[in-house]
Structures are given as C-alpha cells and as structure tokens.
Amino acid sequence: MLLKIKVYKRKYFIYTMEKKIMFELNPSFQKKIFTELVSKYGSSFEAEKIINVLAGTIRGYKSFSGKNVPKKILKDLIRLEITSEKEINKNKIREFDAYEEARKNRKKGIKAIRKKYKHLRKQVPSIKEIISYENLDFSKWMEKYLHLTNLPFRETKIEKKKNYLSIRYSNFAKEKFRKFEVKIPRNFQLDKEFIYFFGLWCGDRAGGKRFGIINKNKEIIRFTEEFLSKNFQSIEKILYMKKGIVSPCIKYDKKFEIKNSMNGWALSVHSLNGILSSFFYYLLSNIRDFLNSIGDKSPFFAGLFDAEGNVSLYNRSFRWSCKKKELIKEYSEFLNRMGLDNKYDGASIVSYKVDVFYDKILPHLKNKDKINATLFLCKGEGEPQKIYIEVLKYLKKNPFKTQKQIAKGLKKSKVYSELSILNKFDFVTYESYPYRFKITQKGQKLIGG
Numbered sequence: 001m002l003l004k005i006k007v008y009k010r011k012y013f014i015y016t017m018e019k020k021i022m023f024e025l026n027p028s029f030q031k032k033i034f035t036e037l038v039s040k041y042g043s044s045f046e047a048e049k050i051i052n053v054l055a056g057t058i059r060g061y062k063s064f065s066g067k068n069v070p071k072k073i074l075k076d077l078i079r080l081e082i083t084s085e086k087e088i089n090k091n092k093i094r095e096f097d098a099y100e101e102a103r104k105n106r107k108k109g110i111k112a113i114r115k116k117y118k119h120l121r122k123q124v125p126s127i128k129e130i131i132s133y134e135n136l137d138f139s140k141w142m143e144k145y146l147h148l149t150n151l152p153f154r155e156t157k158i159e160k161k162k163n164y165l166s167i168r169y170s171n172f173a174k175e176k177f178r179k180f181e182v183k184i185p186r187n188f189q190l191d192k193e194f195i196y197f198f199g200l201w202c203g204d205r206a207g208g209k210r211f212g213i214i215n216k217n218k219e220i221i222r223f224t225e226e227f228l229s230k231n232f233q234s235i236e237k238i239l240y241m242k243k244g245i246v247s248p249c250i251k252y253d254k255k256f257e258i259k260n261s262m263n264g265w266a267l268s269v270h271s272l273n274g275i276l277s278s279f280f281y282y283l284l285s286n287i288r289d290f291l292n293s294i295g296d297k298s299p300f301f302a303g304l305f306d307a308e309g310n311v312s313l314y315n316r317s318f319r320w321s322c323k324k325k326e327l328i329k330e331y332s333e334f335l336n337r338m339g340l341d342n343k344y345d346g347a348s349i350v351s352y353k354v355d356v357f358y359d360k361i362l363p364h365l366k367n368k369d370k371i372n373a374t375l376f377l378c379k380g381e382g383e384p385q386k387i388y389i390e391v392l393k394y395l396k397k398n399p400f401k402t403q404k405q406i407a408k409g410l411k412k413s414k415v416y417s418e419l420s421i422l423n424k425f426d427f428v429t430y431e432s433y434p435y436r437f438k439i440t441q442k443g444q445k446l447i448g449g
Contacts, residue, residue, distance in 0.1 A: 020098040021071040027064050029091035033083045034062035040082065051076040068098075124282070127289035136188040138279060139165060145278070156275075160186075164232050167275060182273045183232035192299045196364055197227050199300035201280055202287075203307025203321075211277040212270025213307075214240070219366045220306060221250075224269045233271035241265035287330050297334055302364030304331070311373035312350075313385065314417040318357050318374075319348035354378050380425025384446065388427075391418050392439055392447045395428060399438040406437065 037058065041047045044055035044062075051058075053073060060066035061073075077083050124144045130137040142165060146156055156169040164185050170177045188194050200220070206212045211233070213224045228235050239252040243259050250267060283290050291297055301320070308321040318340075322328050332349055335342050338360060342351040351357065358378040365371050375382030394409055395401065407415045419437060422428040427443035430436060 019100075021095060022068040022098045022101075023071060023074060023088065023095055024068050024093040025088070026091040026093065029087070030069065031062060031064060033077055034058060036082050037077065037080070038062065040080070050080070070098075071095075127283070127286045127293055131190065131293045134190045136190055136194070137186075138184055138188060139186040141279060141282070142167075142184075142275075145275075145282075169275065180272065180274070182271070182275060184273070184276050184279075185231050188231075190294055192296070192364065193227065195294060195297075196299040196303040196366075197224075198280070198283065198290075199303025199305075200224075200307050201303075202284055202327075203304045205280070206268045206270040209272065209274035209277050210236075210268065210270035211273040211280065212268060214266050214268040214270075215307070216248075216264070216266045217306075217367045217369070219368055221267055221269055223366055228269070228271055233273060233276075236268075236270055236272060238268040238270075239265060240268065287327065291330070291334050297338060298360045299364045301331075301335065301338070301340075302361045305361060306365055306367045306370060309370065310348075311370060311377055313373065313377055313387075313421065315352075316354055316377060316417075316421070317350050317352045318354075318361070319350050321348045323347070377421065380421070380427065387412075387415075387418055388422060389447055391415055391422060392427060392443045395437055395439040396444060396447070396449065400431075400436040402434050402436055404434075 037047050037051075038044050041050055044058045047053075047058055048055040051073060057066060061069055074083070074088055078085055078088070125141055130140045139160075142158065146158065156167060159166040159168075161183075164183045166181070166183055168179070168181045170179050200213055200223075204213045204215050204220075206214050212228060212235075213220065215221060215224070225235060237252040237254075239247065239250070239255040240258055241247065241255065242264060243257040245264065247255065248265055252267060291300065294300070304320055305318070310319050310321070312319055320331060320335075322331060328344055328349060332342055332344065335349065335351060339356045340351040340353045340360070342349050344350070354377065358374065362371065362374050362378075365374070372382040373385060376384045376388070390410055391406060394406060398405075398409060401409070403414070403416055403419055406419070407413065419428060419430075422443065423430065423437075425442075426440055427446060428437050429440055430438070
C-alpha cells in the first residue's frame with residue numbers, strides 16, 4: 001500500500017492509495033464481452049456514457065490491444081448483465097495489483113540496467129592505458145565512456161576536430177531535458193599546470209555537473225579562468241554568499257544568498273560540462289594509479305594545499321584538510337614518499353617537515369596568503385601575518401615584557417608560538433628569566449619604524 005502526505009497550511013493529511021486490481025483474461029472471452037457491450041448500446045461512444053470509459057479504450061479491450069482489464073470495469077459489466085462473476089473467474093488467467101506490478105517491473109528494469117552498465121564500466125580504460133608520453137588521452141577514454149552516456153532516451157554525438165572533441169548531448173535538469181554542446185581537448189598535457197589544477201579540483205571542485213573551482217582567493221580564481229579558457233571551456237561565475245553581508249567587488253553572472261553557516265562568500269568559476277566533470281571524477285576514483293603515473297607529484301599536493309591546506313604557525317606545521325578515509329590513506333602514503341612525513345589528527349593530514357615543504361610545495365603555490373605564511377614560517381621572509389605585526393608593535397612601545405604580559409596586553413590567551421618564530425629569525429630577543437622580550441632593529445625595520 002502506497003502512502004502520500006499532503007500539507008495544507010501546516011496541517012498534515014495522510015491517506016492511502018487504493019490498490020488497482022487488474023485482470024488478464026482469455027483473449028476470446030475478453031473480445032466476446034466487450035463486443036456484447038458495444039452491440040447492446042449501439043456503439044462504443046454510447047457504451048462510453050454507460051460505464052464512463054473512453055470509447056477508444058473500449059475498442060482497445062474489444063480488439064485485445066488493451067490486454068489487462070481493471071476490476072472496476074468488469075464489475076460494471078456484471079451489473080449490466082453482460083457477464084457474470086463465475087464466467088470471469090473461469091476465463092481469468094491472472095489477477096494482480098497494477099501498482100505492485102509496476103513496482104516489480106521497475107525494480108527488474110533497474111536491476112537489468114545496473115547489470116548492463118556494470119559491464120560497460122569495466123570496459124572503461126585504466127589510467128595507464130590513457131597516459132602516454134606525458135599526455136592524458138581524453139578521446140581514448142571518451143570512446144568507451146560514450147557507451148555509458150548513450151541511454152535509450154538520450155544520445156551523445158561526437159565530432160572530432162584537430163585539437164578538441166565537439167560533443168553534443170542532453171541531460172536532465174530542472175524537470176526537463178536540456179541540450180548541451182561542449183568542447184574538450186582530445187589530449188591533456190600532463191604538465192605542472194594540469195597536475196596543479198587537478199589537485200586544486202580535488203579539494204575545491206564545484207558541485208554537480210559544473211566543472212571548475214569554488215574559492216575566494218583572487219590568484220586561484222584568475223588561474224582557474226585561464227585554465228578553463230585554455231581548454232575550450234565557456235566560463236560561468238556564480239557568487240555564493242552569506243545572507244546579510246555586502247557583496248564583494250567582483251564580476252559574476254549569478255548570485256545566491258546562503259542561509260546556513262557559510263562564512264562570508266565564495267565564487268564558483270566553472271563551465272557547464274558534465275562529461276569533463278565525469279572524466280575528472282574518473283581520475284579521482286583512480287587517484288593511486290594517477291599519482292603513480294606522473295613524475296613530480298609536488299604540483300598536485302600544492303594545488304590540494306591551496307584548496308584545503310593551512311599553515312599552522314602555532315606548531316610550525318602544514319595541514320591538508322581531508323575527511324574521506326580512502327583519500328587520507330592515499331594522500332598520506334604519497335606525502336611520505338616525498339619526504340613529508342605526516343600523521344592524521346582526525347581532520348587533517350599534518351606534516352612538520354618545514355624544509356621539505358619549502359623546497360617541494362612552496363614553489364607551486366599560488367595563494368599569496370599561504371605563500372607569505374610559508375615564507376615567514378620557514379625563513380622569516382615575506383609579509384608576516386597580522387599577529388606578528390601586533391606583537392612587534394606592542395614590544396616597540398612596551399619593551400622587556402614577559403610572554404604572559406604581552407598576551408594580556410594584546411588580549412590573547414598566549415603568544416608563545418609567535419614569539420618563538422620572531423626570535424628564531426631575529427625579530428625579537430630576550431634576556432633574564434622569566435624571559436623578557438624586546439624588539440630588534442630587524443624587527444623595527446619589518447614594521448617600518
């Protein structure tokens with residue numbers, strides 16, 4: 001029994017959908033009773049008025065193109081003395097619930113489709129089969145993936161050009177099928193740019209069939225636009241922002257206000273390209289094979305860091321945020337191979353290998369804030385974060401203060417980590433015990449005084 005719920009002005013009404021009992025009858029008997037019905041009232045149009053069934057439907061039952069007859073109609077025929085319950089039972093092949101029958105058939109159909117596409121997915125080439133001479137052969141992957149996209153109600157057509165494939169397909173969107181025409185390079189060169197973008201996409205990918213990145217950093221946004229344009233993509237920008245905040249001064253095509261816990265805003269830079277999105281999900285699902293097939297993995301983990309990483313100045317570490325168990329395992333293993341020994345703290349993959357990060361990851365980063373934080377943490381260079389400037393300015397006005405006094409003066413719980421790094425790179429010095437800190441000439445130069 002199927003249940004439905006209707007809502008009227010916050011009042012809930014639950015009702016049941018009655019069973020629709022159908023009869024499959026002996027063909028000759030079915031033809032006989034509906035022929036008698038039409039003869040009795042002169043035509044199918046007159047019979048329509050008597051049993052409230054369309055004339056065309058009556059003719060269908062008569063010619064047996066309508067093979068299953070509702071129980072309600074047979075009750076009317078018994079009432080009109082055209083047949084009897086005894087005759088119906090004698091000529092009944094089977095009796096069934098139409099809704100239950102439809103559910104079973106749908107279940108069988110889904111099972112058959114899944115079996116078919118499971119077989120087709122096995123034919124999709126492996127990563128190793130589509131990588132050769134530092135090129136990723138998209139067209140080779142698409143040849144097999146095409147069988148998965150060509151459903152009975154949808155067809156994908158491909159036109160081969162010199163450097164790209166022109167693909168026309170339809171997809172179900174907003175309760176209707178929408179037609180798409182996209183371009184995708186026949187080959188992707190596995191250079192630092194592509195490997196970085198893939199890492200970035202793994203961390204900050206746009207949702208659904210949108211192929212691109214969602215971020216707020218201007219360097220990341222600019223890089224994404226350039227990458228998409230270079231690879232024949234038509235760019236769309238959607239601004240997502242917390243309700244009530246002022247819109248940032250950036251260009252966008254659409255804007256959506258979010259009521260949940262979103263902090264500030266973010267810009268989705270993407271193309272409407274479900275096939276290219278599927279290709280990148282295929283790469284992600286084979287991440288081990290992909291990383292094993294490329295040489296320098298640093299650009300990938302730099303892109304992933306620009307998307308999901310942060311520089312921890314408190315314990316001099318670098319963190320890649322990650323929640324998926326299978327990815328934690330793979331990322332951790334490859335980072336270890338690169339010399340970035342790490343551990344997982346329940347939310348992030350954490351590495352304390354400052355010098356290795358500086359040598360291998362930093363050269364590929366694009367987010368200027370993360371670049372500056374890394375430079376300052378590793379070498380005392382670049383533009384320091386605000387808290388360091390605050391400590392130095394405080395010490396310039398208030399020399400020979402203890403760590404507790406400085407923290408209290410700045411209304412912080414502690415500033416031990418900041419003082420440790422500032423001292424390491426000779427921006428502050430200390431004397432006596434408990435340590436009393438003062439700013440150095442190098443520190444004064446950093447704050448411009």
